[in-house]
Amino acid sequence: MDDVRRVDLGSFIRPAEETGTGDPVIEVVQGYLVRTPTHLVLLDSGMGEAGAETEAWYRPRRISMAQALAATGTQIADVHLVVNCHLHFDHIGGNPLFAGRPVICQRGELDTARGGDYTVPELVDFPGVRYDLLDGEAEILPGVHVIPTPGHVDGHQSLVVQCEDGSLVLAGQAHTTGSQWSADALAARAAALGHEPPLPRRARGCAVCWSSTRSGWSSRTTARCDCRSTMSTPEDDRSVRPVQTGRSAAPTAMSWRSTTTRVGRGTNACWTRRARAWPASAGRRSTSP
Numbered sequence: 001m002d003d004v005r006r007v008d009l010g011s012f013i014r015p016a017e018e019t020g021t022g023d024p025v026i027e028v029v030q031g032y033l034v035r036t037p038t039h040l041v042l043l044d045s046g047m048g049e050a051g052a053e054t055e056a057w058y059r060p061r062r063i064s065m066a067q068a069l070a071a072t073g074t075q076i077a078d079v080h081l082v083v084n085c086h087l088h089f090d091h092i093g094g095n096p097l098f099a100g101r102p103v104i105c106q107r108g109e110l111d112t113a114r115g116g117d118y119t120v121p122e123l124v125d126f127p128g129v130r131y132d133l134l135d136g137e138a139e140i141l142p143g144v145h146v147i148p149t150p151g152h153v154d155g156h157q158s159l160v161v162q163c164e165d166g167s168l169v170l171a172g173q174a175h176t177t178g179s180q181w182s183a184d185a186l187a188a189r190a191a192a193l194g195h196e197p198p199l200p201r202r203a204r205g206c207a208v209c210w211s212s213t214r215s216g217w218s219s220r221t222t223a224r225c226d227c228r229s230t231m232s233t234p235e236d237d238r239s240v241r242p243v244q245t246g247r248s249a250a251p252t253a254m255s256w257r258s259t260t261t262r263v264g265r266g267t268n269a270c271w272t273r274r275a276r277a278w279p280a281s282a283g284r285r286s287t288s289p
Contacts, residue, residue, distance in 0.1 A: 029046055044083075079101065
């Protein structure tokens with residue numbers, strides 16, 4: 001695998017009503033570029049527009065796709081296909097820019113998105129859209145795997161990229177901060193460290209966690225997702241190299257294979273808190289960004 005790079009697509013303000021702390025929080029919107037010997041893959045395309053009320057609620061500041069890709073030395077025409085972790089409006093905002101190129105998602109996720117009260121319809125079905133639908137796990141390119149990671153939504157999916165030094169999981173719905181991830185990792189090892197109950201509560205894992213220890217994939221990262229299934233993490237967390245999708249930005253020119261960072265919230269994160277309804281012109285929002 002030649003390169004995996006983060007794409008900075010902007011930021012928004014999560015209102016105090018949604019943070020649980022009484023204070024607003026700024027959160028980033030990000031995607032990833034995966035370059036193989038033959039293809040350039042984009043995972044998620046940023047926050048779309050969902051009407052005046054949503055714009056006022058989250059106050060997003062977007063970086064255009066052209067500008068964001070230029071920072072990585074690429075351009076819109078270079079992207080061969082798009083993968084969306086799911087089809088909520090904050091992950092598919094730039095999809096219409098890639099009309100005619102395959103958009104890969106789970107079949108059930110597209111059915112849900114087209115059923116209403118879920119996302120912005122114009123970002124799902126636009127002129128020239130071309131879906132390549134999956135029913136579960138698939139190797140979409142040599143060394144690039146899509147794995148179902150249900151939880152935030154049933155049709156959620158993540159990417160596993162096989163690199164020379166291990167498998168890199170590009171995941172959504174993970175931790176907001178590195179300290180939260182570290183606390184969860186330690187909580188998962190509490191019993192192995194000899195601590196007696198009651199033990200700290202840890203986040204529930206999903207197929208993303210499982211993927212990093214799956215037979216045939218060398219463990220390079222463990223992403224922790226707040227899904228409905230409970231999975232274990234590797235007992236030896238020296239193998240864990242999580243991938244940043246949170247607030248701290250790394251240089252865009254740096255290969256992600258040369259960094260050690262964490263999984264966090266960004267374009268590849270999904271959101272679980274409910275928010276206000278959309279204006280009637282935009283339908284209803286079932287989840288906040």
